[in-house]
Amino acid sequence: MNGSLLEVSGVTVTFDGFRAINNLSLQIGEPELRAVIGPNGAGKTTFMDIVTGKTKPDEGRVLWGEKSVSLLEMSESQIAQAGIGRKFQKPTVFEAQTVRENIVMALRNPRGPFDVLFRRGEVASEERVRGISDEIGLTEALDKVSGTLSHGQKQWLEIGMLLAQDPRLLLVDEPAAGMTPAEREHTTDLLVRAARTRAVIVVEHDMEFVRRLDCKVTVLHEGSVLAEGRLDHVTQNQDVIDVYLGR
Numbered sequence: 001m002n003g004s005l006l007e008v009s010g011v012t013v014t015f016d017g018f019r020a021i022n023n024l025s026l027q028i029g030e031p032e033l034r035a036v037i038g039p040n041g042a043g044k045t046t047f048m049d050i051v052t053g054k055t056k057p058d059e060g061r062v063l064w065g066e067k068s069v070s071l072l073e074m075s076e077s078q079i080a081q082a083g084i085g086r087k088f089q090k091p092t093v094f095e096a097q098t099v100r101e102n103i104v105m106a107l108r109n110p111r112g113p114f115d116v117l118f119r120r121g122e123v124a125s126e127e128r129v130r131g132i133s134d135e136i137g138l139t140e141a142l143d144k145v146s147g148t149l150s151h152g153q154k155q156w157l158e159i160g161m162l163l164a165q166d167p168r169l170l171l172v173d174e175p176a177a178g179m180t181p182a183e184r185e186h187t188t189d190l191l192v193r194a195a196r197t198r199a200v201i202v203v204e205h206d207m208e209f210v211r212r213l214d215c216k217v218t219v220l221h222e223g224s225v226l227a228e229g230r231l232d233h234v235t236q237n238q239d240v241i242d243v244y245l246g247r
């Protein structure tokens, strides 16, 4: 197993007396591709909010990197700077800009939110733009206006913009939602490839999509880890069948 990049231990989050996350512990290696699944309300979004600093837990530890620094004392932007990127469900590419312009902006803005859109004096080399566009399969579309892309292509572009910031950990929220079967397949390939050199956590409802990712799966339920392992292993777990598959 790889060294641990992210270590969550004993984390609890309470909203108005309700435990959304309950003594949650899990570790992510580097590189690693991990799927996090679970029924509605299991705590998947809250988990991502904790890792990215949006929500602070009441208890527990969240440690990052070889120096085991605590993410709990860091702001959202410090966490992003440390190399944790998050892809929300809805694509937020700049629709009026071309694919190339979007990638160039991301390359010019290392690990920051896109608050300074056009910095001068920094060159995003054609080689790096090509590297990203090849990785997401949009090289043919580089000069297209992003607003004209399909839903799937916009999602890939946004993943590419996050990859341009070279995160050590990328959190991806339901990437397959609303995609055609062919788009899903492309998305699977893209995520598998991205996870060869970094940690990627995919939060997903779609079991078929998770199967194709062919990676370790963490099943959340009521804010805790219910089961963990290969998909075949966790789908045979009676607790998982009862709370998730048996719905």
Ligand SMILES: Nc1ncnc2c1ncn2[C@@H]1O[C@H](COP(=O)(O)OP(=O)(O)OP(=O)(O)O)[C@@H](O)[C@H]1O
Residues within 6 Å of the ligand: 015, 016, 018, 019, 020, 038, 039, 040, 041, 042, 043, 044, 045, 046, 047
């Ligand atoms: N800000 C909040 N205030 C109160 N309750 C909250 C808040 N955020 C989340 N919850 C509750 O915490 C629980 C976990 O929510 P969370 O959104 O993390 O689940 P999820 O697994 O992402 O669900 P889904 O699959 O529906 O997105 C839910 O019961 C939710 O209603």
